Amino acid sequence: METKNISRITTAFINDKSPFMDFIHDDLLSSGGGIVFRSDNIAKGNNQLFSLQTLPDICIIKKIKELSNCS
Numbered sequence: 885m886e887t888k889n890i891s892r893i894t895t896a897f898i899n900d901k902s903p904f905m906d907f908i909h910d911d912l913l914s915s916g917g918g919i920v921f922r923s924d925n926i927a928k929g930n931n932q933l934f935s936l937q938t939l940p941d942i943c944i945i946k947k948i949k950e951l952s953n954c955s
Contacts, residue, residue, distance in 0.1 A: 892918075893917055893918065893941050893942065894917075894918040894919075894920050894938075894940040894941050894942070895912060895917060895918065895919055895920065895940055895941065895942045895943070895944065896919075896920045896921050896922070896923075896929070896932070896933065896940040896942070896943045896944070897909055897919070897921070897922040897923065897929075897944050898922075898923045898925075898926060898929030898930075898933075898943065898944070898945045898946075899923075899924070899944065899945065899946040899947070900924065900925070900946065900947060901924065902946060905944070905946055908944070909922060918940075920936065920940045926945070926947060929945070
């Protein structure tokens with residue numbers, strides 16, 4: 885599939901550290917996609933979203949579940 889005009893799409897990333905999300909971010913960036921911001925946690929990402937005058941077209945939010953000891 886050919887992608888056209890990717891530079892018009894703006895994206896924000898809010899996620900915990902993840903190699904998969906790093907790959908998506910880097911691929912979009914190298915393809916000319918507009919990355920508005922990238923945040924490592926929900927609270928900071930939420931603050932950044934609210935401070936924008938124009939919201940991004942896409943906002944990718946990924947939180948890794950914390951594992952707890954099951955007894």
